[in-house]
Amino acid sequence: MQRKMKIGIIGTGNIGAALTRHFTRLGHDVVVANSRGPATLVDLAKETGAKPVSVAEVPPGCDSVVVTIPVGKIPDLP
Numbered sequence: 001m002q003r004k005m006k007i008g009i010i011g012t013g014n015i016g017a018a019l020t021r022h023f024t025r026l027g028h029d030v031v032v033a034n035s036r037g038p039a040t041l042v043d044l045a046k047e048t049g050a051k052p053v054s055v056a057e058v059p060p061g062c063d064s065v066v067v068t069i070p071v072g073k074i075p076d077l078p
Contacts, residue, residue, distance in 0.1 A: 004028055008058035009050075010077070011068035017044055019066055024048040033058050035073075 030050040041052035
């Protein structure tokens with residue numbers, strides 16, 4: 001049996017949203033964030049069961065963090 005993981009996803013474009021759907025469908029706990037804030041992720045959260053958070057809230061306690069943002073924006077991460 002697969003271990004349930006807590007996965008953080010930063011970035012909710014095509015790749016981040018697809019990964020959110022995939023990981024929640026597999027039964028993992030997913031927190032998701034984007035540069036516009038948790039309020040903009042209500043629809044994705046409702047669809048998937050993922051928890052919308054701020055970018056700064058993603059890494060603590062996550063088994064894995066996936067960053068799906070443009071490389072040039074990485075220095076702007078908290």
